[in-house]
Amino acid sequence: MKKLRHLLLSSLMLCLGNAIAAGAPEVGVSDNSISIGMTAPLSGPNGSYGVEMREVIEASFRQINSSGGIHGRKLQLVALDDGYETDRAVxxxxxxxxxxxxxALLASYGSSPTTAAMNEVFGPAAVPLIGTISGADSLRQSPKENTNSRYMFNVRTSYANESEAIVKHLTALGLNNIAVFYQNDGFGKSGLDGVTAALKRRxxxxxxxGSVERNSLDVGKAAQAIARANPQVVLMVTLYKPSAEFVRLMKKLGQNPQFxxxxxxxxxxxxxELGAEARGIGIAQVMPYPWNDATPAVREYQRLLSGDKKPTYYGIEAYLMSKTLLDGLRxxxxxxxxxxxxxxxxSMQNHDLGGYRVSFSASDHSGSSFVDLTVIGSGGRVLH
Structure with missing residues (x-):
């Protein structure tokens, strides 16, 4: 019995040694699959954003899987609902x-939720996240400034770049009385900082x-405070529901600035949300125009859409996040x-995703500097 136990132990140690020498499988990777995680709002006031992103990513994965996957492995998406709440995202x-x-992780949503998740969870765990709907500076520090930033790969540009493009355009038109309506969290404050810095340069x-709390439509105090300044322009660093409520209330107060x-x-x-009242509102965009099928990536994205689904900026962004991950896996x-x-x-320097480029290096995961200015025209059409 003693000799048998010795033989079994020796055999076990040999197998263990062989496994180590061969390299143990990476977490989330099997012989035929790769598991990718996602946390985003899939319900609540901002659930439309996350649902759109998830559907596009799932369609992208299905397309890749139908042609054999990545190096023979199929992609699996596990998406969880965080309701755009920081604690739930973490x-x-x-x-x-x-x-x-x-x-790995893909396509998170929101400045405060993603920053907290990076610093508390996926950064310390050394798990990369590719793409988030946020332009916050807190997600664009170099790894020397914040070691957790090494695991955050941004696909869109910063709020600072968006704000600079907007302010440059407005002031060139002679519009200097510019107010700011912002969401009182990491997203809104980062955008406010970007606008303030762009104005200061001039x-x-x-x-x-004026501000509104996340997931709230209580915009009355903000509208009244901003209306007193009789602004030429109100720059909104808010999501669609509070933005729409704010525009309606400002008009009730007799204010018709450029939004x-x-x-x-x-x-x-x-x-x-706004219908015909949305006409004339300007919007900075950080992705290619999703209705222009002359752009290869847009054409690829449009082919993924099924049924009555129409192209959107959130959809093309989710597709380009997915494509960045897939190219990295290849x-x-x-x-x-x-x-x-x-x-x-x-190693992706000026990497072409099909008419939209991202650049990463060991010291910079900013991804892109692309900004396009658009306006909502008649019939709700986005013009650029």
Whole structure:
């Protein structure tokens, strides 16, 4: 018996040694699958944003899987609902990494939720996240400034770049009385900082400010404070429901400034909420025009749409986030690890996703500097 136990132990140690030498499988990776996690609002006031993103990513994965996957592995998406709440986003990220055991993360939503998840969960766990709907500076620090930033790969540009493009355009038209309506969280404050900095470069300051809490439509005090300044322009760093409520209330107060919004507002959703009243609202966009099928990536995205689904900016952004991940996985080869994916992404210099380019390096994960200014025309059509 003693000799048998010795033989069994020796055999076990030999197998263990062989497994180590061969390299243990990476978490979330099997011989035939790769598990990807996502946390976003799938319900509540902002659920439309997350549902749109999830549907496009699932369609993208189905297309890849139908042609054999990535190096023979099929992509699986596990999407959890965080309701655009920071605590839930952090909890979901922890669940995806520690319990679901995903390989990587994709397409998060919101500045405060993503920043908290990065610093508390996926950064310390060394799990990369590709893409989030946020232009916050807190997600664009170099790894030297914040080691957790090494695991955040942005696909869109910053709010600072959006704000600069808007303010440059407005002041060139002689519009200097510019107020700011912002969401009182990481998203809104980052956007407010960007607008304030852009105005300061032109020796200007916001003529008035007003805020709304996340997931709230209580915009009365903000509208009254801003109306007192009689602004030429109100720059809105808010999402579509509070933006629409604010525009309606300002008009009731006899105010008809030029309204301008940052990209997260969602043009189609704002039109759906405001109807004809949305006409004339300007919106900064950080993705290619999703109705222009001359752009290869847009054409590919449009082919994914089924039934009565129409192109949107959120849809094309979700597609380009997915495509960035897929290109990184291809470059990483069959022997896939998280570190190989990070290295592959960091090797993408001026990487063409089909008419939209991203650039990463070991010291900079900003991704893009693309900004386009659009306006809502008659019939809710977005013009650029």
């Amino acid at each position: 909890a979901n990220t922890r669940t995806l990494i520690n319990e679901t055991k995903v390989f 020796n200007l300051t916001p003529s008035a400010q 301008f919004a940052l990209s997260p507002v969602g043009a189609d959703l704002l039109v759906g 470059k990483s080869g069959r022997d896939l690890t998280r570190e190989k994916l990070i290295a592959s992404l960091e």
